[in-house]
Amino acid sequence: xxxxxxxxxxxxxxILFRDLTHAFRPGVLTRVAGPNGVGKTSLLRLxxxxxxxxxxxxxxxxxxxxxxxxxxxxxxxxxxxxxxVHELLSPRENLRSLAxxxxxxxxxxxxxxxxxxxxxxxxxxxxxxxxSAGQRRRVALARLVLxxxxxxxxxxxxxxxxxxxxxxxxxxxxxxxxxxxxxxVLTTHQDVEFACPCDTLEPGRFAPRRKAx
Amino acid sequence: xxxxxxxxxxxxxxxxWRGRTDVLLALSFFVVVVCLFPFGIGPEANQLRAIAPGVxxxxxxxxxLLALPRLFEHDLRDGTLEQLLLSPEPAVVWVLAKVAVxxxxxxxxxxxxxxxxxxxxxxxxxxxxxxxxxLLLGTPTLTLIGAIGAALxxxxxxxxxxxxxxxxxxxxxxxxxxxxxxxxxxxxxxxxAHLALLGAGMLAAVALAPWACVAALRLAVQ
Numbered sequence: 358x359x360x361x362x363x364x365x366x367x368x369x370x371x372i373l374f375r376d377l378t379h380a381f382r383p384g385v386l387t388r389v390a391g392p393n394g395v396g397k398t399s400l401l402r403l404x405x406x407x408x409x410x411x412x413x414x415x416x417x418x419x420x421x422x423x424x425x426x427x428x429x430x431x432x433x434x435x436x437x438x439x440x441x442v443h444e445l446l447s448p449r450e451n452l453r454s455l456a457x458x459x460x461x462x463x464x465x466x467x468x469x470x471x472x473x474x475x476x477x478x479x480x481x482x483x484x485x486x487x488x489s490a491g492q493r494r495r496v497a498l499a500r501l502v503l504x505x506x507x508x509x510x511x512x513x514x515x516x517x518x519x520x521x522x523x524x525x526x527x528x529x530x531x532x533x534x535x536x537x538x539x540x541x542v543l544t545t546h547q548d549v550e551f552a553c554p555c556d557t558l559e560p561g562r563f564a565p566r567r568k569a570x
Numbered sequence: 571x572x573x574x575x576x577x578x579x580x581x582x583x584x585x586x587w588r589g590r591t592d593v594l595l596a597l598s599f600f601v602v603v604v605c606l607f608p609f610g611i612g613p614e615a616n617q618l619r620a621i622a623p624g625v626x627x628x629x630x631x632x633x634x635l636l637a638l639p640r641l642f643e644h645d646l647r648d649g650t651l652e653q654l655l656l657s658p659e660p661a662v663v664w665v666l667a668k669v670a671v672x673x674x675x676x677x678x679x680x681x682x683x684x685x686x687x688x689x690x691x692x693x694x695x696x697x698x699x700x701x702x703x704x705l706l707l708g709t710p711t712l713t714l715i716g717a718i719g720a721a722l723x724x725x726x727x728x729x730x731x732x733x734x735x736x737x738x739x740x741x742x743x744x745x746x747x748x749x750x751x752x753x754x755x756x757x758x759x760x761x762x763a764h765l766a767l768l769g770a771g772m773l774a775a776v777a778l779a780p781w782a783c784v785a786a787l788r789l790a791v792q
Binding site for chain 1: 573574576577578580581584585588589644647648649650652653654655656657658659664791792
């Protein structure tokens with residue numbers, strides 16, 4: 358189980374949230390909600406260990422992330438709001454190099470199957486430079502297919518720039534993964550319905566009250 | 571671990587090849603600056619011969635700085651860096667692969683071109699292999715020290731200037747022993763100690779710099 362224990366996040370001189378405690382149970386989709394600027398992305402980055410909390414800690418299976426970085430990196434898949442796709446490389450090359458570094462399946466067959474599933478079979482050898490914004494997002498999301506076995510998915514705005522059919526397909530994929538017992542944490546501003554156990558976490562509720570001037 | 575290194579090596583080589591104008595920039599800078607000195611100083615053969623090792627080395631150092639700010643910048647901007655930092659293998663592995671390719675495309679061409687330019691300085695042909703050798707031995711250290719600077723100044727405004735200020739003082743020992751070896755050979759004395767120190771510096775940098783780099787990169791994505 359992934360747990361956030363009394364997390365405090367400070368950006369500049371502003372406290373985004375304080376004492377945020379939450380258990381992200383397996384088999385539940387947690388939606389991190391709230392308006393822009395409440396610290397949704399900051400929370401996701403704390404959860405995957407890319408950023409360090411100012412106070413508190415994140416635990417995976419009872420152990421703090423910092424004490425088991427390698428094991429944690431083998432368990433988690435993070436989809437950031439930046440696509441991590443290089444314009445000069447083809448979708449295939451992009452996927453192959455990152456998947457190899459992240460310990461995901463990176464043989465030719467797995468890569469091609471993942472790209473075909475996202476509808477990029479014909480574009481797989483073109484430089485990403487010539488692809489549209491939506492297609493670039495799909496290249497990034499193809500990594501999700503490769504990370505199918507990972508028990509924790511942390512997804513920051515995965516539905517951005519996707520067409521309706523792709524949004525629906527991705528939502529089905531996420532649901533299936535949650536029903537298989539994975540822990541999924543995501544943020545989205547789109548109205549996507551999920552037919553699986555869902556939970557909502559609002560970092561804004563943990564923001565310190567503004568004192569009256 | 572080997573798979574991570576090779577995958578990163580392959581990726582960076584492909585990127586270096588497709589963005590080769592960037593690569594040529596450092597080399598052209600080196601060639602142009604080395605060619606400028608004889609024009610400024612005049613055709614005094616003894617004087618040119620005396621300054622040749624220093625000029626070549628200082629120019630190689632500045633050329634190696636030229637491409638450094640871009641070492642991690644693109645990866646930071648497009649989100650690749652945070653994905654790379656989520657690797658289950660030690661991050662030094664892919665950092666080392668990146669730095670190795672950077673050296674291959676900036677340091678090696680400079681070392682190979684330096685002997686060709688030595689004619690302008692009337693250097694004896696027998697010290698030319700030594701000149702290239704010291705550059706081959708010294709430029710990896712420059713690239714590794716530079717990589718720490720590049721990681722530390724990542725995402726900082728006017729990072730390129732800060733990078734130069736950070737890295738140049740640290741590069742002084744490499745400069746002293748690199749140019750010193752060639753000067754010693756020109757003076758007819760043994761240069762073995764200079765080479766040994768250059769080599770030792772490179773090994774120390776290979777062992778330590780990637781760790782410092784990774785620590786700085788983790789801070790940069792915070």
